[in-house]
Amino acid sequence: MKFTVKSRGDHDSNMITQKIKNYLQEFELTYNSEEPDVVISVGGDGTLLEAFHEYTDRLYDTAFVGVHTGHLGFYADWKPDEVEKLVIHIAKTPFKIVEYPVLEVVVRHHGEQKTERFLALNECSVKSTEGSLVMDIEIKGDLFETFRGDGLCISTPSGSTAYNKALGGAILHPSLSTIQLAEMASINNRVYRTIGSPLVLPQHHTCLLKPLNDVDFQVTIDHKTLLQKEVKSIQCRVAEEKVRFARFRPFPFWKRVKESFITD
Incomplete structure (x- = not known):
């Protein structure tokens, strides 16, 4: 599997990005920013938006997954302390593809x-x-x-x-x-x-x-x-075209809405 990692550019995001890259290469996945099968976004929703626009010509072949290093987002649904779990999922688990318009x-x-x-x-x-x-x-x-x-x-x-x-x-x-x-x-x-x-x-x-x-x-x-x-x-x-997200666990949208706008 080919992957790439996109960082928001701040210190924490860059550190996590390098960690994900090293871990996945240890699992013998191929880093390829030209034709990735999976794009991992590290930052917030804005970082994933930038990644989406970078790969709009590959929407049929590329899936996205986000790690948030700031406030909880709607696209970045993995936390920094879950990076090792995410890496194992990407390397070992056949993921589900969810498509949105x-x-x-x-x-x-x-x-x-x-x-x-x-x-x-x-x-x-x-x-x-x-x-x-x-x-x-x-x-x-x-x-x-x-x-x-x-x-x-x-x-x-x-x-x-x-x-x-x-x-x-x-x-x-x-x-x-x-x-x-x-x-x-x-x-x-x-x-x-x-x-x-x-x-x-x-x-x-x-x-x-x-x-x-x-x-x-x-x-x-x-x-x-x-x-x-x-x-x-x-x-x-x-x-x-549709955007494709790699899902490794449930993504309760209405729970995310509640957490973002109603409860702390």
Whole structure:
């Protein structure tokens, strides 16, 4: 089996990363950062997000597992004092693969044939940098509403506990093949109307955003911000690809939600 280890970069994470690398090589596993079968993330959810984006071209062949060296995360579910147990599992135990949906974002530009495609594990957000953003929102090719406000967030179920939750979106179980659209400070009065509630779209529905006014805005894919000019449309839907996690023990999602937001 081929593996690689990605560290957050702080002292503790680097020490644990080296320990995992040494242990697995002692078990005669091959360190290969180009074509890994397993990517071990040491840090937090942000570290795993970076690892995901590094290997988006290998999602069919690579599984992820996270060790958290800070606060409890939704992706990094192993503790530093469990590293030896994790290493033995990876080396000796056939692991279960759990697949979760990811978001496909296609950005098209005016006046050229340029099309950019991105994958997001958590969300894509579109935010105005000056004034109100005005966008038509089409669902399955039909105009649903004209949005006016600060911006929009389109999240995966895995990302529903992140920015989406801060915007009042619903928390969805990560196994559901859906995307969720949440508004940021929408303008609602006698002249302008939006639904004002988050929308959950199934796998076969496409959400298309079309900018209508001439304001600068930025598109963020997970932790990466793209400065967009002359954007014609932004298309979002459930991607054909899925993210694969290596599971060696139960991963109680609702318990993790409770521990993260309700109990200490």
